Amino acid sequence: MRLMNAPFLILAVVTLVGACAATMLRGLVHCALALAIAFAGIGALYLNLGAQFLGLAQLLVYVGAIAVLIVFVILLTRGADSESLSPAARPVAGIVVATAIFAILAWAVIHSSSILSSGQPAPQTTIRQLGAALMEGYVLPLEVIGLMLTAALIGAVIVAMKENGQ
């Protein structure tokens, strides 16, 4: 396999160890930090595949924002020292959800490989093309997402303000 080189293997191991640690560690903050490792590993995998923008956006959004947000939420709500639920608390629901997600992903992966294995090399996309696509072809979805995020932001501020007034 072309993809099975040393960087890929290292990154895959790091990502998998991080993901496993995120589900198995006892401390909630530890889980969040392990999740950040898994996110960073996925970002590095994207970079390794040559998808620079995707990889860096993954780092910027997931490690820089989502992981910090998770950590803040844990600290501000439950207290960092509370322990997470044991993985065996609801085994049946967990197994069903995990199997369903794995089945969907496996189906998608198998079908995408049948499309791509037609022999042509992967297209080289520059950041300029991505920007042009976002600003020309997909400008309406982009604006809609922007509007939704703004609405969410205003909603968060209003929720916080109400709590302040009481």
Next chain:
Amino acid sequence: MLDQIFVSLKYWLLGYSPAAIQPAVSILLTIVPILLVFPVLFALTTVLERKGLGRIQNRYGPNRVGYFGILQPMADGLKSLTKEDIVPAAADRTVHFLAPLVLLAVAFLPYAVLPMGRNMVVTNLDTGVLFFFAIGAISELSVFMAGWSSRNKYSLLGAMRAVAQMISYEVPLLLSSIAVIMAAGSLSTVEIVEKQAGFTGIFPHWYVLTPWGFVGFILFMIAATAETNRSPFDLPEGESEIIAGYYIEYSGFKFALFFLGEYLGMFAISGLGITLFLGGWAAPLPFLTWVPSWIWFFSKLLGLIIGFIWVRGTLPRLRMDQLMNFAWKFMLPMALVVVVSAGAWRFLPQGVTRWLASTVFLALAYLLLARGVETRNKIAKRTYRFAE
């Protein structure tokens, strides 16, 4: 010749290595100088900073070790190496140990995309500026790791302050960079430097010499000061209120690593400011182009460092509410105005009208925003109830 001396040196050394290990040697020859030069610059900066602050505060500063105290960093380094490494009994040992390492690793990574001279860049990434900010986002997590793992109220408070501050000021930092990215039409740091090459008369085509670039540069440097937790934005480590913030519980060499990481972050973000606004390694005047490019980069870097030291010795620390008000009520709208102004600059015809329109627009925005910040906090002579 002298301009390319380090590049030629690398290829000359590379010629002597066997072909099988040439890629590895090439990587080493690129990375090791960066790992050497910037810590040495850090050592020199600590002397410069202590001397400069001493001068501002009307005292001598270090003057015992070596000539003019120039060997002080060596003494400091030896001291921190031989000091006992104390880990609090309640601390989370693994995270406590990892935090300074993560911070340092993350502090070194941005240098990969900084062009320090003609052909002197580690990797010319298509998305260089994005890489810089993506790596910078990880440092927030390492600060949090340090503050949380110490199991100390003060360090946790410091970490919360640091993360809140870094997230708030990342927004104007990114927006002021976006103005430059729009003007240059590229995210690659090398290409942004190339776009600023050339002169009109004696004036270089640096973005800082346009109205929007000037305002953007000032916003960028203010946000950079906050992002690197330097005075007057040093609330996360405010010695008089929370002792030393997130690195209270670090002693010996781990503390030195934090110190090093902080200064490396400052150099890196100054380097990005130079790349985006000050023409990178380009000479400031047309008849000075014979001076090697790397000398210009490091001169500009030293200039910005002196600016940081000056600001640190001059301005008092902000309060938390002032910090947040300033970020969200002044910096963010001003950065948005800069983005709009940069876009208008691109489409207005060249000439005096463009300059006038842009300057008037920015000045109006500044006046309005400054009024908004000012009227909310009435500045009056402080009256003391008990002290006088």
